[in-house]
Amino acid sequence: MRALLRRVIRDGKQTAVLVTHSALDALVLADRVVVLTEGRVVEDGGTREVLARPRSPFTARIAGLDLIPGVRDVDGLRTPDGLLVSGRADGVEVGDAAVAVFPPSAVAVHTTRPGGSPRNALRVRLAAIEPRGDVVRLRAGAAPGGPAWADGLAADVTPAAVADLAVEPGDELWFVIKATEVAIHGAG
Incomplete structure (x- = not known):
């Protein structure tokens, strides 16, 4: 699955939306992440920035912090x-x-x-x-x-x-x- 998504994203002609709780998947596959908690957006931005500087407990837990x-x-x-x-x-x-x-x-x-x-x-x-x-x-x-x-x-x-x-x-x-x-x- 990761290889297929990487190929789609690298091609640059298509956008892929991936739903995951895996920080590794987000880091490897995404340029941008949107974090939802209880149905509302709590964080939105570059993947590395959001995971390195979480602003919500849910995002911190996903990032292992x-x-x-x-x-x-x-x-x-x-x-x-x-x-x-x-x-x-x-x-x-x-x-x-x-x-x-x-x-x-x-x-x-x-x-x-x-x-x-x-x-x-x-x-x-x-x-x-x-x-x-x-x-x-x-x-x-x-x-x-x-x-x-x-x-x-x-x-x-x-x-x-x-x-x-x-x-x-x-x-x-x-x-x-x-x-x-x-x-x-x-x-x-």
């Missing part, structure tokens, strides 16, 4: 519940709607709130443990009294780390992300 919504603050991103997420802001003004984006591989997982230099520590409830090749994805759910936007965040760790943590769904954890690993950009 974590996303936290909020408003650009002088010191980073301020979530709707008031939490400050520190990161590197790019082209977004203070007060504008923004998102903080980071890969699950940038998330360290702790069973107790850690100290130290990482600026971002989020209390979550473990929702799922998902084997993914040589890593294990720990999928977060919102912790009791915690922000709803934490639901779906992910951390990629080694199987040995999961064994050392001795965690199971329902456990409360801390997802910790260094500010240098967080990109803050406009939400739309």
